[in-house]
Amino acid sequence: MAEMIPIKERMQRDQVQMPEQDPQIRGHNFNEVPTGYTKEMAIYEAQRCLQCTPPKCVEGCPAEVRITEFIQKIVEEDFAGSYFEILKTNNLPAVCGRVCPQETQCCETCVLNKKGKPIAIGRLERFVSDWARENGVHEKLPEIKKKGKTVAVIGAGPAGLVCAADLQKMGYDVTIFEAFHASGGVLVYGIPEFRLPKEIVRYEAGEIEKLGVKFETDFVAGKTKSIPDMAKEFNAMFIAIGAGAPRFMEIPGENLAMVYSANEFLTRSNLMKAYRFPEYDTPIKIGRKVCTIGAGNVSMDSARTALRLGAEVSHIVYRRSRKEAPARIEEIAHAEEEGVVLNFLTLPIKVLGDYETGEVTGMECIKMELGEPDESGRRRPIPVEGTNFIIEADMVIDSIGTLANPIVPRSAAALGVEINKWGYFVFDEETMQTTREGIFCGGDIARGAATVILAVGDGKKAARGIDKYLSSGNSLKESLNK
Amino acid sequence: MYKIVEREVLVPNIVHIKVEAPYVAQAAQPGQFVILRVDEQGERFPMSLADWDREKGTINIAFFVLGTSTMKLAALKEGDSILDCVGPLGNPTEIENYGNVLLACGCFGIGPTIKLAEALKEKGNKIISVMEARSKAYLFWQDRLRDVSDEFHVVVGDSSYGKKEWTNDFIQEYLRAGNKVDIIFAHGCPFMMMECSKASKPFGVKTIVSLTTIMVDGTGMCGSCRITVGEETKFACVDGPEFDGHEVDWDNLIMRQRRYIPQEYRSFSLWERDNWHKIMDVALYEKEKLLMMQQG
Ligand SMILES: Cc1cc2nc3c(=O)[nH]c(=O)nc-3n(C[C@H](O)[C@H](O)[C@H](O)COP(=O)(O)OP(=O)(O)OC[C@H]3O[C@@H](n4cnc5c(N)ncnc54)[C@H](O)[C@@H]3O)c2cc1C
Ligand SMILES: Cc1cc2nc3c(=O)[nH]c(=O)nc-3n(C[C@H](O)[C@H](O)[C@H](O)COP(=O)(O)OP(=O)(O)OC[C@H]3O[C@@H](n4cnc5c(N)ncnc54)[C@H](O)[C@@H]3O)c2cc1C
Ligand code: SF4
Ligand code: FES
Numbered sequence: 001m002a003e004m005i006p007i008k009e010r011m012q013r014d015q016v017q018m019p020e021q022d023p024q025i026r027g028h029n030f031n032e033v034p035t036g037y038t039k040e041m042a043i044y045e046a047q048r049c050l051q052c053t054p055p056k057c058v059e060g061c062p063a064e065v066r067i068t069e070f071i072q073k074i075v076e077e078d079f080a081g082s083y084f085e086i087l088k089t090n091n092l093p094a095v096c097g098r099v100c101p102q103e104t105q106c107c108e109t110c111v112l113n114k115k116g117k118p119i120a121i122g123r124l125e126r127f128v129s130d131w132a133r134e135n136g137v138h139e140k141l142p143e144i145k146k147k148g149k150t151v152a153v154i155g156a157g158p159a160g161l162v163c164a165a166d167l168q169k170m171g172y173d174v175t176i177f178e179a180f181h182a183s184g185g186v187l188v189y190g191i192p193e194f195r196l197p198k199e200i201v202r203y204e205a206g207e208i209e210k211l212g213v214k215f216e217t218d219f220v221a222g223k224t225k226s227i228p229d230m231a232k233e234f235n236a237m238f239i240a241i242g243a244g245a246p247r248f249m250e251i252p253g254e255n256l257a258m259v260y261s262a263n264e265f266l267t268r269s270n271l272m273k274a275y276r277f278p279e280y281d282t283p284i285k286i287g288r289k290v291c292t293i294g295a296g297n298v299s300m301d302s303a304r305t306a307l308r309l310g311a312e313v314s315h316i317v318y319r320r321s322r323k324e325a326p327a328r329i330e331e332i333a334h335a336e337e338e339g340v341v342l343n344f345l346t347l348p349i350k351v352l353g354d355y356e357t358g359e360v361t362g363m364e365c366i367k368m369e370l371g372e373p374d375e376s377g378r379r380r381p382i383p384v385e386g387t388n389f390i391i392e393a394d395m396v397i398d399s400i401g402t403l404a405n406p407i408v409p410r411s412a413a414a415l416g417v418e419i420n421k422w423g424y425f426v427f428d429e430e431t432m433q434t435t436r437e438g439i440f441c442g443g444d445i446a447r448g449a450a451t452v453i454l455a456v457g458d459g460k461k462a463a464r465g466i467d468k469y470l471s472s473g474n475s476l477k478e479s480l481n482k
Numbered sequence: 483m484y485k486i487v488e489r490e491v492l493v494p495n496i497v498h499i500k501v502e503a504p505y506v507a508q509a510a511q512p513g514q515f516v517i518l519r520v521d522e523q524g525e526r527f528p529m530s531l532a533d534w535d536r537e538k539g540t541i542n543i544a545f546f547v548l549g550t551s552t553m554k555l556a557a558l559k560e561g562d563s564i565l566d567c568v569g570p571l572g573n574p575t576e577i578e579n580y581g582n583v584l585l586a587c588g589c590f591g592i593g594p595t596i597k598l599a600e601a602l603k604e605k606g607n608k609i610i611s612v613m614e615a616r617s618k619a620y621l622f623w624q625d626r627l628r629d630v631s632d633e634f635h636v637v638v639g640d641s642s643y644g645k646k647e648w649t650n651d652f653i654q655e656y657l658r659a660g661n662k663v664d665i666i667f668a669h670g671c672p673f674m675m676m677e678c679s680k681a682s683k684p685f686g687v688k689t690i691v692s693l694t695t696i697m698v699d700g701t702g703m704c705g706s707c708r709i710t711v712g713e714e715t716k717f718a719c720v721d722g723p724e725f726d727g728h729e730v731d732w733d734n735l736i737m738r739q740r741r742y743i744p745q746e747y748r749s750f751s752l753w754e755r756d757n758w759h760k761i762m763d764v765a766l767y768e769k770e771k772l773l774m775m776q777q778g
Contacts, residue, residue, distance in 0.1 A: 179701055181519060181526075181566045218568040220701055224505045244703040248715065255710055255734055257741040264704035272525060272698070278752050281550050282525040282698075283745035358737040405702050407720065 002043045002075050007050065015117050016045040023337040027307050030193045030275055033334060034098075034123075042127040046074035049119050052111055057121060060109035062457030063090045063162075067106060067121055074124060083132040086125060087139050091165040091208055092158055092456060094133065094200045095187055097126030100453045101328050133203055141211070147171040149470050152234040154221045154408065157185020158452045159240035159443030161208055162459035163466075167238075168211045170467055175214040177221050177230075182271065185242050187452070189271040190263070192301050194308070198270070222411035228480070231415060235475045236438050236466045239412070239425070240459065243444035245403040249293060253351030254398070257358025258287060262294070262302045262399035269305050287395025289313045291363050293348055294399035295325035300332060302397045303340045314340045315391060319347040319368050319381045343391070345369065347383060351396050362390045402449050415439065415480075424448055431465030432458055438476030440465055483563040487540060491768070492622040493615075495547055496590065497556045498532070503567045504539030506531075511574030512598045513692065513724055516541065517700040519566035520554040527551045528697050528719075530669075531570060532593020541567075544593040546671075550749045557760040559767050571700045572723045575601070575690075581664035583607045584656070584687075585631075586649040586678050588614035591669030591692070592623050598667060599630040608632045610656075610663070614649045614674065618642035650677035657685040665690065668727065672739060679727030691727040693718045696741060710734045 018034045020026075026033050037045065049071045057067045066085045073082035086093045102108075102122040110118035131137075151167050153160045156178035164174045182188050184201040209215060221230060221241070231237055246261035248254050265284070268274040272282035290306040292299050295318035303314045316335070318325060321344045325332060336342065345368040353360040367387035370379035404423030413419075418426045418435040425434050425441040432440045442458025444450055488500035506516055515530045533542035547556045558564070575598055583602050587595035592613060599609050611631040615621045616639045628634040637647040649668070657663060666689040668678040675691040682689045695707040695718040702720035709718055710731035716722065 179568065180699070181568075218566050219505065220568060220571065223571055223701075224509060224569065246703070246705045248705070248708075250715075255708060255715060255738065257738050261705040264698060264706045267698055267704050273523075277745065278749045280523045280525075281749055281753075283742040283749065285741065285745070355733070356737065358741065407701060 002047060002077055004075065005047050010048045010050060011112075011115070013044075013048050015048075015120055016041045016123075018120070018123055023339075026194065027304075027338040030308055032197055033194050036130055037123055037127045039131075042074055042124055043077065045120055046071045046124060048112070048117075049075075050111060057106040057110045057119070060105040060107075062105070062453045063096070063460060065090050065106075065125070070128060071119065071121075071124060074128065079128055079131045080135075080137045082128045083137060084139060086128060089460070090456060091162050092204050092452075093125050094129035094204055095158070095196060096453055096456065097122045097124075097129060098196050098200075099187075099191060101451060103329065105453065133200070138207070138210075141169065144169065144171050146173070147470070149173070149235040149475070150175070150233070151466060152177065152230055152237045153240065154230075154237070155179075155185060155240040155242060155443070155445075156183030156205070156215065156217075157240055157242050157443060157455060158187060159455035159459040159462075160185070160238065161205060162456045163238050163240065163442065163463045164213045165208045165211055166460055166463035167466060168208075168213045170463070172466075172470070173212075173214075175216060175234075177219040178215065178217045179220045180271065181217050183215060183217065186244070189267045190298065190301070192266065192270055192305050193275075194304070195301065220407065222407040226414075227408060227411040227417075228414050231439065232477050232480050234477055236470055237440065237476060238459075238462050238466065239408060239434070239439065239441045239445060240443040240455070241405060241408050241445045243402050243404050243424070243449050245405045246398065247401050247403055248398050249348060249400060251348060251350055253353055253360075256351055256353045256355070256360055258285065258353065258360040258394060259351055259396045259398065262292070262298045262397055263402065265302055265397050266298070266305065269309070275305075275309060284309065285395065286310050287360070287393065289315070289393045290395045290397065291315045291317055291348075291391055291393035292397040292399050293317050294401070295320075295327055295332075295342070295344075296399065296401070297327045297331055299399040300327045300335045300340070302399050304335055304338055306395070306397070307338055307340065311395070315343055315393065316340055317343045317346045317348055317363070317365060317391065319345065320378065321345055321370060324378045345381065347381070348396075349388070352390070360394050360396055362392050363396060364388060364390050404445060408445075412436070412439065422448060428465075431468065432462035433465055433469070438469060438474060438479060483565065484567040485563045486558055486560055489558070489560050492544060493620045495620070496544055496622065497547060498542065498544045498593075499555070499558075500540050500542050501564060501567060502539060503541045503569075506567065506569045507534045507536050507539045507541050510534040510541065510570045512577065512594065512601045513575030514570035514572050515700075515723060516543070516567055516569030517571060517697065518551075518555070518564055520551060520558070521565050524554060524565065525551055526566070526698055526700070528571070528694070528700060530590060530594045530692070531597070532590075533597060542593065544590050546590050549746050550753045553750070553753065553757075553761070557757065557764055559764055568700070571719060573721075575667070575724060577601045577605055579605045580607055582662050583609055584653065584663045584666045585609060585611040586614070586653060586666060586668040586670070586674075587611070587627075588649060588670035588674050591671075591674075592627065594692070595667070595669050596623065596626050596630065598669075599627065603630050610661075611635065612637060612649050612652045614638065614670070616640065648677065649674060650681040653678055653681040657682065657687060663687050668692075672732075672736060675727060676730075676732045676736075679730065679732075683728050689727040690724050691730065692723045693725060693730070693735065694723070695735065695738060709738065
């Protein structure tokens, strides 16, 4: 066990920096950028924690991770014990430790943040779960008493996986239905290898499978089977299909062959492994000068993937200013270090190119300035007349957000599941139940594109909601077969 | 894993397989397709449903052997399995009583057209069908289509079967001769469907085509399959695959269809170099099977 150090010294220590691959080198490979804490680094960082009661950090965590407990176990050098503490509330620790925006969650509320030195909670979470994976440490669960009731989970993204794990641990028999051939949702098809190795997603989904959850991949709910037909076979249902339908700018030239949606570009590269073409069959095209429209996490991922696939120049074009950019600060910093060029206050109005060959030659843009705040509270960007200019580009990636995919909502409508004007489900914040009893929802299809941890939080909340629904003797299939 | 229970070479470039896929078979409707992935390195690619058997839980696919993915598929024997098969995807054809329906088909469009003819016939439509092939030796399933048609025609692109003619020539002559046609369905390669649409346009006969754009997920998540119809962008996988052929921007479609040609060549030449023996293997296997059958 490492030593407990006096409070004063804890306050004096600085945050342990995360070792990273050099930007010059990593810009050309798909290996993970931050390489992770060593044992010594983790202990040194964990020792800084003040072990507050009640802990402020936990208030900022949608998955209510037992932060003080797991950090204390690191200090005690009981890494397995630390891992089990995390697993009590979160079945995707290696994922969350990597992709959660801790700076606006646990690290924001951490008391040490007042001095600008919050505990690096995510990095510690990552260290512990990586250690467990590398050392083959598995959760030992008490004998689960079966309840003899079944739940269908639609979508194997973070919301679906976590909800399934929680329900299975409570004694329900859960089947996950997933449209793709692999589980993980955005974690496997969206977020690139260099931020979240797919091996890790596969491992954590595999651990959930070991709990006894059944996986039906290659199953598009609403197509392979209708939602009403599926509902007739289960006692309850949880829908977590994400919000994966790409939006386009709707400007001229967007259907040229060298214009991609970020979803297509990233799915080809990540899920289909086009970055290893021709070893893998799925092709991908890459321009020499790539222009990505948008400044969210997805845009940063696209621009950085483009560099790794061989683009010489990778631009980001965003109509608002740096302050409004929705991407995590860390991701913008990583992109800039690798050489991504950020163009703020710039609105694309036309993609230029050859309609015969499909090639792109450039993008016409107009400069913007910030006006009065709009309904989102951000200052509204207004075009400045006469400032049109052309950015040279031979490939454009549209990354301006996603919408709800209507396949499931349309099929579920027959059961009285309502959607709002953006196509997302209407639901009860307390239980995550939709407007139809026995059908619950969560993640991006409930909130619009959000974050992994909010999806995890929803999955947990829905599991409790479903447990309550079923414990009171209700049943979806019975209510339908009546 | 989805097991191949039957396999036959229909004509020199088209292979027909029957695959165990109970969920798909249960839900399949005319006009729909599946997405396949042959092996771990494979790409996801769409195939129309040429037939299905709900009781046996099998689906049928007839495919044109073109590049890496279809070659990999052609190299599988009976008893081998396909890694992924997902569907049925896309919107089913709207089956109504239209009156006189002209069905134009060729190549891999023949199987799906037979299913469509059955469904339309049941609704009381008069079925006029026309099948095309580049030459007589490339025709297949004529009897099956003839059986469900009120009028049945064959056209071939050389002189091996009477007059040299394609489906679009047939449509033009048929309409010019004053025959009443309420709607046309065309299913085949993009070029054939484009020509059919062009042929029917002057006569104002609505022509539905089944588009074969490049797809990844097949569920509306990527936009790879997008095309211009009228002035709008549509996703072929979820808004289609059937569209009004007179509204489709064919130039845009064909341009987007050709997006990966250099990569496809490279992929195929590498695959072929290492795997050509697999094709020989299947040929030998089929020959032996035939011999065994002949010997009883
Ligand atoms: C490129 C990218 C980078 C991101 N980076 C971050 C980040 O750094 N940090 C962060 O917190 N968040 C990030 N996000 C957002 C985060 O990934 C999502 O908010 C989160 O994954 C939502 O989880 P979910 O379970 O609701 O849905 P998803 O992850 O979208 O999963 C939904 C699943 O449902 C399946 N599905 C859909 N329709 C059907 C159907 N009809 N039948 C069966 N299955 C179906 C899908 O195939 C998918 O597997 C990023 C998103 C993207 C696209
Ligand atoms: C809805 C739909 C139904 C189809 N039904 C059939 C069918 O029943 N029988 C049949 O033989 N073919 C069908 N196709 C076409 C078939 O998908 C392509 O021929 C096949 O993907 C070619 O792959 P390849 O690797 O063998 O050839 P490649 O050498 O990779 O490609 C040859 C050409 O096929 C097209 N293509 C390539 N990849 C894809 C892809 N992922 N998705 C779609 N097109 C692609 C491109 O135009 C390309 O230039 C259908 C396509 C669609 C969209
Ligand atoms: S708020 Fe910060 S210092 Fe306090 S327990 Fe949480 S991580 Fe430790
Ligand atoms: S194939 Fe991806 S949206 Fe149609």
